[in-house]
Amino acid sequence: MDTLPAFLSHLEHERRLAGNTVEAYGSDLADFFNFLRVHLGEEPTPKALGRLKARDIRAHLAQRRRDGLSDASIARLMSSIKALYRWLGRAHDIENAEIAYLQGPKRKARLPRPVSIEAARDMIFEAETDPDSATWIGARDAAVLSLLYGGGLRISEALALTGADLPAPERLRISGKGGKVRIVPLIPAVREAMDAYAAVCPYALTKAGPLFRGAKGGALNPRLIQGLVQKLRGVLGLPDTATPHALRHAFATHLLAAGADLRAIQTLLGHASLSTTQVYTGVDASRLREVHAAAHPRA
CATH class of the missing domain: 1.10.443.10 (Intergrase catalytic core)
Structure with a gap:
């Protein structure tokens, strides 16, 4: 199974995340994988993902910001990428310290807005x-x-x-x-x-x-x-x-x-x-x- 479908299957069947959550991960990472296909000139296999540098991730984040993504959306994207790498570590024994320490923009705390x-x-x-x-x-x-x-x-x-x-x-x-x-x-x-x-x-x-x-x-x-x-x-x-x-x-x-x-x-x-x-x-x-x-x- 290809890398992204395998990861999403893990989220759905092993971590039992809600369908909307899995869909959000899939949307974020589909854009990321499309970027990598052009950026790397090859399919983003687990080994290729293991070789990525922090600058590669920053290049994708910069592109998405130019597309108009907010800080909250960028932070969610970064969270999706890091979740992918945690899974790569467990499923494929692939570690990438550079990406593990990357930080996205801090999200502003949003309080719930209840009705009276x-x-x-x-x-x-x-x-x-x-x-x-x-x-x-x-x-x-x-x-x-x-x-x-x-x-x-x-x-x-x-x-x-x-x-x-x-x-x-x-x-x-x-x-x-x-x-x-x-x-x-x-x-x-x-x-x-x-x-x-x-x-x-x-x-x-x-x-x-x-x-x-x-x-x-x-x-x-x-x-x-x-x-x-x-x-x-x-x-x-x-x-x-x-x-x-x-x-x-x-x-x-x-x-x-x-x-x-x-x-x-x-x-x-x-x-x-x-x-x-x-x-x-x-x-x-x-x-x-x-x-x-x-x-x-x-x-």
């Missing part, structure tokens, strides 16, 4: 009572948004639910990124929204079939939820940062503000690393200062 409690409630209410939608579609949309905000699910996770998840349980089994399974407790408001939708949905919700259906009965397309949230932004006067994923951010931020343990939030979100969850401490810094002031013995 009031905005989340308004979005769910407006979706449910939209006069332009059929009653069952309003109930469906309210149930999906309730799962994002009340359960911290990703869109893909909510839309992966099936009729087997009815009636809505107190604890929902979710298969997240990389096939990681977690248990998400559902508050009564979320369970009621799911069951209310199921009661009025005109299609048979079989155990093996998708829970959330489109207007014609097929599986609900995530673009429809993205379009719904875009419409709600206009109706409610919310900023462009009010996206479906902002409801998941709000779930974590509002739990943290209420005193939830960071480890518990990590588990609920399905984050593999606590460092990923810790970004929410930056969002709710004021709350952390209050906790510190109340709890520290010298405060």
Whole structure:
């Protein structure tokens, strides 16, 4: 198998990375390999990659910057290249110290931008009572948004639910990124929204079939939820940062503000690393200062 397909197969089947992540690696490295074919005048085999110098990588990064790539995209590209070389070391015993020590541009820390409690409630209410939608579609949309905000699910996770998840349980089994399974407790408001939708949905919700259906009965397309949230932004006067994923951010931020343990939030979100969850401490810094002031013995 050629080098790049073999590496991507490793990411998918051995590291079990999400499909979107593997696709991002593939896009970055396809451009890199195309550059090397011209730059080296040969196919970038593992041995050829082992002979590369830091200046060769810098030449590719400079070309991509001329193409208009941002610092964040350049940093991601550098990360993809270094991941490739780590795999080459394990799979082909090829080490390249020059490239191992290369550093890309530092990424600016981007804090999540959650919606407020009031905005989340308004979005769910407006979706449910939209006069332009059929009653069952309003109930469906309210149930999906309730799962994002009340359960911290990703869109893909909510839309992966099936009729087997009815009636809505107190604890929902979710298969997240990389096939990681977690248990998400559902508050009564979320369970009621799911069951209310199921009661009025005109299609048979079989155990093996998708829970959330489109207007014609097929599986609900995530673009429809993205379009719904875009419409709600206009109706409610919310900023462009009010996206479906902002409801998941709000779930974590509002739990943290209420005193939830960071480890518990990590588990609920399905984050593999606590460092990923810790970004929410930056969002709710004021709350952390209050906790510190109340709890520290010298405060």
